Amino acid sequence: MKFVDEFRDAVAARALLDRIRATVTKPWTIMEVCGGQTHTILRYGLDQLLPREITLVHGPGCPVCVTPIEMIDLAIDLSRRPGITLCSFGDMLRVPGSSCDLFDARAAGADVRVVYSPLDALELARREPSREVVFFAVGFETTAPTTAMAVFHASRLNLPNFSVIAAHVRVPPAIEAIVSSDNNRVQGFLAAGHVCAVMGLEEYRPLVEKFKVPIVVTGFEPLDLLQGVAMCAAQLEAGRAELENQYVRSVRTEGNLSARSLMAKIFTTVDRRWRGLDVLPKSALALTDRYAAYDAIRRFDLVHEAAIEPVECRAGEVLRGRLKPPQCPAFGRVCTPEHPLGAPMVSAEGACAAYFHAGRLSTAAMEAK
Amino acid sequence: MNTRDRAVSANSDALQCPLPSRKNDLIVLGHGSGGRLTAELVRTVFLPALSNPILDRLDDSAEMSVGGSRLAFTTDSFVVSPLRFPGGDIGSLAVNGTINDLAVAGAQPLGLSAAFILEEGFPIAELRQVMQSMREASRAAEVPVIAADTKVVERGKADGLFITTSGIGVIPGNLELGPERAQAGDAVLVSGPVGDHGIAVMSAREGLEFEATLVSDCAPLHGLVSAMIDSGSVIRCMRDATRGGVATILNELAKSSGVEIVIDESVVPVRDAVRAACEILGLEPLYVACEGRLVAIVDEAHADRILAAMRRHPLGADACRIGRVTRRGEPRVALRTAFGPTRLLDILAGDQLPRIC
Numbered sequence: 001m002k003f004v005d006e007f008r009d010a011v012a013a014r015a016l017l018d019r020i021r022a023t024v025t026k027p028w029t030i031m032e033v034c035g036g037q038t039h040t041i042l043r044y045g046l047d048q049l050l051p052r053e054i055t056l057v058h059g060p061g062c063p064v065c066v067t068p069i070e071m072i073d074l075a076i077d078l079s080r081r082p083g084i085t086l087c088s089f090g091d092m093l094r095v096p097g098s099s100c101d102l103f104d105a106r107a108a109g110a111d112v113r114v115v116y117s118p119l120d121a122l123e124l125a126r127r128e129p130s131r132e133v134v135f136f137a138v139g140f141e142t143t144a145p146t147t148a149m150a151v152f153h154a155s156r157l158n159l160p161n162f163s164v165i166a167a168h169v170r171v172p173p174a175i176e177a178i179v180s181s182d183n184n185r186v187q188g189f190l191a192a193g194h195v196c197a198v199m200g201l202e203e204y205r206p207l208v209e210k211f212k213v214p215i216v217v218t219g220f221e222p223l224d225l226l227q228g229v230a231m232c233a234a235q236l237e238a239g240r241a242e243l244e245n246q247y248v249r250s251v252r253t254e255g256n257l258s259a260r261s262l263m264a265k266i267f268t269t270v271d272r273r274w275r276g277l278d279v280l281p282k283s284a285l286a287l288t289d290r291y292a293a294y295d296a297i298r299r300f301d302l303v304h305e306a307a308i309e310p311v312e313c314r315a316g317e318v319l320r321g322r323l324k325p326p327q328c329p330a331f332g333r334v335c336t337p338e339h340p341l342g343a344p345m346v347s348a349e350g351a352c353a354a355y356f357h358a359g360r361l362s363t364a365a366m367e368a369k
Numbered sequence: 370m371n372t373r374d375r376a377v378s379a380n381s382d383a384l385q386c387p388l389p390s391r392k393n394d395l396i397v398l399g400h401g402s403g404g405r406l407t408a409e410l411v412r413t414v415f416l417p418a419l420s421n422p423i424l425d426r427l428d429d430s431a432e433m434s435v436g437g438s439r440l441a442f443t444t445d446s447f448v449v450s451p452l453r454f455p456g457g458d459i460g461s462l463a464v465n466g467t468i469n470d471l472a473v474a475g476a477q478p479l480g481l482s483a484a485f486i487l488e489e490g491f492p493i494a495e496l497r498q499v500m501q502s503m504r505e506a507s508r509a510a511e512v513p514v515i516a517a518d519t520k521v522v523e524r525g526k527a528d529g530l531f532i533t534t535s536g537i538g539v540i541p542g543n544l545e546l547g548p549e550r551a552q553a554g555d556a557v558l559v560s561g562p563v564g565d566h567g568i569a570v571m572s573a574r575e576g577l578e579f580e581a582t583l584v585s586d587c588a589p590l591h592g593l594v595s596a597m598i599d600s601g602s603v604i605r606c607m608r609d610a611t612r613g614g615v616a617t618i619l620n621e622l623a624k625s626s627g628v629e630i631v632i633d634e635s636v637v638p639v640r641d642a643v644r645a646a647c648e649i650l651g652l653e654p655l656y657v658a659c660e661g662r663l664v665a666i667v668d669e670a671h672a673d674r675i676l677a678a679m680r681r682h683p684l685g686a687d688a689c690r691i692g693r694v695t696r697r698g699e700p701r702v703a704l705r706t707a708f709g710p711t712r713l714l715d716i717l718a719g720d721q722l723p724r725i726c
Contacts, residue, residue, distance in 0.1 A: 001641055001644055001645055001648070004644075004648065008707065010707050010708050010709070013708055042712065043706070043712065044706050044707075044708045044710070045706055045708060045709070045710020045711070045712055046708070046710075048710040049708060049709070049710060103397045103398065103399070104395065104397065106397075107395040107396060107397050108395060116575060116650075222708065337405070337717070338399075338405045338406055338409070356715070357713065357715050357717075358712040358713060
């Protein structure tokens with residue numbers, strides 16, 4: 001397949017691995033921020049191929065995983081009200097809230113539907129004017145523009161029966177939270193290429209300067225990740241801390257200006273609690289007052305109820321890169337994809353699920369490492 | 370930051386994550402995925418009620434001896450949405466699906482029954498089209514529908530049309546096939562590219578359009594199976610890779626035989642259009658359903674001869690070897706990636722879900 005196979009070439013991968021081996025002289029811990037990158041690493045077994053000096057830890061970049069439980073509860077509660085059609089991406093439906101997930105709510109009679117895009121939800125609202133169609137919008141800056149576009153169109157069409165629960169979050173505050181935490185062990189970051197394709201590079205420069213930490217904007221194919229690791233390791237070995245762009249084929253310095261301008265019109269940044277990462281200042285996107293009519297939280301007077309958060313699941317440590325999923329006592333024993341304790345075991349991009357499905361063969365090798 | 374947030378934040382090192390609620394008091398869609406939830410339902414609800422030595426084998430077809438003949442019997446329900454998709458419809462699927470469950474048991478199908486559940490308001494013209502398609506599939510396969518039933522339910526109580534077919538066939542006297550027969554050293558064969566049906570249906574359902582039209586692989590496999598058996602080679606077991614795809618049935622076979630199976634990712638045949646669709650949707654082709662492909666585990670010494678026989682048949686033209694049974698021991702299926710490392714190819718909990726970004 002053109003433009004895909006080239007970035008999965010085993011010969012080129014070996015050359016990059018040789019380059020990494022020739023570069024590293026001491027141990028380095030590098031975090032890949034995005035869950036899609038974690039998935040590629042485990043799918044291709046890159047963690048098994050890298051020299052033992054390089055430890056990859058998995059970041060908080062799985063939108064399903066960091067969505068706080070109270071937000072999920074709120075969506076479930078809303079879905080149970082008469083006249084409501086709640087739409088979201090497939091992954092989101094299986095994430096457990098306090099008492100059940102959205103699939104359970106659907107089985108119990110709620111009108112919950114899987115969509116591939118917020119624009120599909122908008123279309124549903126046009127087709128079914130008697131239903132209140134609510135899109136549960138999760139995701140990083142990558143998916144936020146499509147939500148912004150849906151709200152923008154709803155406003156232009158004056159569509160009275162469409163609204164969104166905006167649970168979008170931003171990457172830079174998460175990197176800042178990780179790198180500034182007391183027991184941080186991450187020395188370099190592979191930033192999420194698709195997020196930067198939208199947002200550009202500039203908001204990462206202050207992080208590099210303030211924390212003296214290398215950040216390499218990296219793509220999602222195996223060669224992208226190996227090249228990102230090579231670039232990051234070269235910086236670490238040389239004592240440099242710079243912002244570099246590995247993913248030049250998709251990421252421009254300024255990002256996608258039309259997407260950014262639409263986002264600026266529709267969203268404002270707010271503080272929000274992330275699952276496992278605390279309340280992060282300016283880490284989330286909420287609708288501006290001008291578009292308040294399309295904000296389901298305001299339209300339906302939804303209240304964030306404090307949720308019960310027991311301690312069996314150590315997703316918080318996993319999401320902060322302090323714990324590898326197999327090191328969690330619950331992993332694969334009481335916590336499995338069919339009975340997940342936490343969101344990272346649910347989503348395809350969740351680190352725990354990635355390890356469960358792809359990584360179990362290599363666990364022993366990894367623990368030895 | 371409000372008071373509650375502060376309380377949560379003070380407690381942030383308590384590593385929060387929700388305890389799940391998954392007691393599954395109600396049926397969820399995942400129970401129909403063919404994955405772990407389906408297996409759980411079978412184990413905890415169906416088998417306790419209906420257990421007997423034939424059913425407990427959980428084979429594609431049940432085998433019974435009647436008057437010195439070996440009969441295979443099977444049943445399957447079809448609830449596909451939309452009813453029509455590129456390469457077939459619910460009618461051809463209902464005929465071929467049940468024929469294939471008989472075929473992979475090594476049986477020559479004798480006849481089918483068909484039961485129709487119709488929703489009030491369903492257009493008769495559409496039913497005629499489905500029947501035309503069943504008739505063509507039945508004729509092409511030379512397997513007649515010899516018994517049928519119809520029920521109509523109120524509008525809203527079904528989704529247009531559901532079909533259940535059952536089938537009966539005869540197994541040749543000396544044929545020994547079974548999911549428990551795989552042995553270390555055996556070859557794993559697949560009869561053609563995987564995932565065509567699942568992606569064709571998904572594209573039709575979601576209105577996804579690709580440059581090349583994807584067509585379901587829906588087809589009756591008993592002719593291909595006959596050709597394989599007639600080659601005089603040792604076949605250990607066969608499965609048609611429907612719900613849950615090749616990965617799921619390989620896991621079932623590994624479990625029944627108590628063996629490890631290793632698949633070589635770089636040789637698994639997947640059409641470009643299927644790969645592209647899977648890339649876009651975040652799906653794994655090895656878990657996507659086929660309706661006209663079988664996986665066979667065969668004696669390595671006979672593998673080339675069986676492959677040659679398969680390739681001479683139109684439905685096996687692209688047959689190839691995708692892996693082997695490596696050893697007796699902990700049942701599992703592993704995938705050797707193009708880069709060299711091996712990873713587990715597990716059974717999924719429920720349906721594959723399209724990813725967010």
